[in-house]
Every structure is written in C-alpha cells, then in structure tokens.
Amino acid sequence: MANTFVIEQPQSIPVTLSSQEWSTDLFDCFKDIPTCCFAYWCLPCFACRTSKEFGEHECLPLLDIFGGSAITMSMRLSVRQRYGINGSIARDCVYVTFCTSCVWCQMSREIKRRRIQIVMVDAKNI
Structure with missing residues (x-):
C-alpha cells in the first residue's frame, strides 16, 4: 500500500503599501x-x-x-507628494521649525517602509 502525499505551495498576492497618512508619528523615535x-x-x-x-x-x-530650513521643508513636501501623504504646508512649517531632527527621522522611516513597494502575502484557495 503506497502513501500519496500532496504538497501545496503557498500562492502569493502582490499588495502595495499605500496610505494617505505617515506610517509613524513625528515623535515615534x-x-x-x-x-x-x-x-x-x-x-x-x-x-x-x-x-x-x-x-x-x-x-x-x-x-x-x-537658507534656514528651506531644504528640509522642500524634502518633507516632496516625501508627502511622492507617497500621497495628507498634510498641510503650515503644519510642515511648524514641524520643520521646531523639530528638525524629528522631521528627518520621520522621513527616513517613511522612505524605508515604502522603499519595498510590493509585499507578498500568503493566500489559500478555498
């Protein structure tokens, strides 16, 4: 009597990481x-x-x-535009003026999280 084994490979579905909000808060150091x-x-x-x-x-x-913080402000606006993140120039201006290092950290975390645009998720056929 022979045993038959059936092996199923998990199938993947590409999912893109997209959100209209920052993935982390400004003070999530x-x-x-x-x-x-x-x-x-x-x-x-x-x-x-x-x-x-x-x-x-x-x-x-x-x-x-x-030039003060013009480049930091421009980078933050560019990050928001590229990733479709909601926000306002007024809020960005306040953040850049009073928390420059936190702004750069938040941008860095966002770039790292969105650099990989496709996430593979296991899916089962039902």
Missing part, C-alpha cells in the same frame, strides 16, 4: 532608536544619507546652513 540616535548626534550626516536614500543629491541638506 522609540520605533527606530539607532536611527534617531544617529540623527540626534549628527543631523547633517543623517540628513545627507536620508536625502540620498530618497533619490536626491547627497549633499542637498547641507544647503540649509545658508
């Missing part, structure tokens, strides 16, 4: 402590790395030295 420590201790280096990960020139954030 405890969700990524190493990143926030890097931003706190060396914000210019962190901002340059984040800018490069976003596809912009690596040294672009260094221009904030000459």
Whole structure:
C-alpha cells in the first residue's frame, strides 16, 4: 500500500503599501532608536544619507546652513507628494521649525517602509 502525499505551495498576492497618512508619528523615535540616535548626534550626516536614500543629491541638506530650513521643508513636501501623504504646508512649517531632527527621522522611516513597494502575502484557495 503506497502513501500519496500532496504538497501545496503557498500562492502569493502582490499588495502595495499605500496610505494617505505617515506610517509613524513625528515623535515615534522609540520605533527606530539607532536611527534617531544617529540623527540626534549628527543631523547633517543623517540628513545627507536620508536625502540620498530618497533619490536626491547627497549633499542637498547641507544647503540649509545658508537658507534656514528651506531644504528640509522642500524634502518633507516632496516625501508627502511622492507617497500621497495628507498634510498641510503650515503644519510642515511648524514641524520643520521646531523639530528638525524629528522631521528627518520621520522621513527616513517613511522612505524605508515604502522603499519595498510590493509585499507578498500568503493566500489559500478555498
């Protein structure tokens, strides 16, 4: 008497990560402590790395030295536009003015989470 084994491979369904909200709050540094420590201790280096990960020139954030926070503000608006995140320029302006390192951390977390655009989910045929 022979035993027959049937093996089913899980099938995958592509799901895109899309939301009209930030995936983390502005002050969610405890969700990524190493990143926030890097931003706190060396914000210019962190901002340059984040800018490069976003596809912009690596040294672009260094221009904030000459123009206040214009580059940080532009990057935040660009991140919101690329990922379709709701928000307002007024709120972005307040965040950039008073919490620059938190803004860069939030943008970095968002870029990391949305960099992988397709998530494979196991599905079963019923």
